[in-house]
Amino acid sequence: MLEAALDGLLGVLALHSLGLMCVGVLIGSLVGFLPGIGGPTTLAIMLPFVMTMQDPMAVIALLVGLDAVGNTASAFTSILISVPGSSGSQATILDGFAMAKRGEAARALSASFMASLIGGFIGPIVLLASLPFLRPLVLAFGSPEFFVLTIWGLAMVGVLSGNAPVKGLLAGIIGVLIATVGLDVKSGIERFAFGEPYLWEGISLILVALGLFGVPECIDLASRKTSIAERTELGSGFTEGIKDVFRHWWLTVRSSAVGVWVGFLPGLGSSVADWFAYAHAIQTEKNPGRFGQGDVRGVIAPEAANNSKEAGSYIPTLAFGIPGGTSTALILTAFVAVGIEPGPEMLTSKLNFTFAVIWTLVIANIVAVAACMAFVKPISKACFFPFYTIVPLILVFVIVGGFSAHFSNTDLLVLLVFSVLGFMMRRHGWPRAPLLLGVVLGAKMELYLWLSYTRFGLEWLWRPGVIILFVLVLASVLYPVWQQKRAVTSA
């Protein structure tokens, strides 16, 4: 294990990988403090570029670096203009913006950076500690268990990623069906291609991701016409904010643990981690009445959680190939494209890649926090960019990124179709993450189902692991539905 850890560290610290990690951190931070552009959109734009790369370590450094730091920089807009830069920093607004209005923006920002740094350390430590437990579990699984696990991942994301479980499950099913489009190599059948050679290779995940997330977010930003917000001064107390985190070190550790747990469960994601940690802080801390009125603990808890959550989400992604959300689904696609196949190998022969992910999470967080602290003044000014400077640039990159899927004009048509679908889904409250996850998991799900059927007939349904996992699937689907029914009844 030590050898793999060292190999992973050297791979990440190689000049080429380190440079790309810094690029990833820079892009991730930019995306973080510019409201309207989400991490998934950026990852989708990056996919065509990343898939041409040959070095798996460089891909890990770039994408994991980008993904790890988005929530760190997003605190800028949450605290300064009360607009979350990413979905993971919504809870930060409650106390962060209140502190800024009181002239303590600098203190809130430094507390959020330090909490992010500690959360960014605790997450990878938990990921590292989980490896000895994951290895025997993954090795004991066969294709029937993996099939049910893919269903579980999809069901969890479907049920939990929005507020509409049935719509979420339907979106996941549509995603799996989209994944079946093209020539089926095993049976030689052309599926849903309708004689169109363009569709024989299937629908590119890049187009699905850009259409579902890139264009609708852009439409949202352009429609809201976010104008230049009232400027908030940074104020004083920068070092005080850092001290605050150490003063409340136990809250920081507990909130980080909450973040890892939320990240580990597929479907919950960033937008929940910060609220869970915030709620945990209110429930467990003294003088809860101060929360919401500019209490620094209300900044520390969500910021520690949204960073530690990233490492938690890599546990099911790397060990079982079940991504926890949209970002990890896109990263998983890039990993597979460059030869990093999640599953048992990531815990045995390719353990160095797993360590590279862990090291990248740690180093990227250090770089991002150092950069945010060093450039706090210029970055604060950049938060006030009006929408018309951001929208055209995103649209240009989304459309050119879409064209790069197959270098065909049909790519633009497919992109438009998925953009309309993404727009309609968002308009009518259909969660989009399950659809994307369905496209990512579809081929695997089909393969595991077929292998289970041909090897064991229907006997596989009675394997103990399968029964336990099916119970978990049912519980995951039925419990939230039951909770909603209860809430409606009591209302």
Add this chain to the structure above:
Amino acid sequence: MDGPARTRQQRNVEKVLFTAFVGTILVIAMVVAWEWPVRASIIVLLLGSIGIALTLVQLVSDLKSIAPDSVPSEALNLEAPAFESSSRWGTLEIWGWIIGFLVLIQLIGFLYAIPLFTFLYTKGYGGGWFLSLVLAACAWSLVYAIFGAVLHVPWPDPLISVFKIQ
């Protein structure tokens, strides 16, 4: 019926239509897959049938919401936030820009359409001449450097041959 109630009713009808559209897609997928060998159709038939059952459940729930006596639930928000446009033309405005950009790409090619679109959008919404020109130049340079020079994207020929890159 007052304005907001009419808008809500309109949105609910749209919701039903969208769910019905999803159901139709699933039915078509099942019918098409029926003819395939088991190896190719198993996943489509398995998930498609579950999907159709779920669509019916969703459709019933959506239809309840357009009933004249239905009361919007204030207690529980089951939907993700939808677009609330502040502009007169709503989201049609930005869709117009997107379609226009795609048409422009076909007519004059990527390398001319990108700076022109960026400039027109920025200027159109109140950006100054300098900012609009700088952004247009930035967009063009970034796309040319990343997609042109690094990824070697073969730009397609535009319909208007004057703009063809030699």
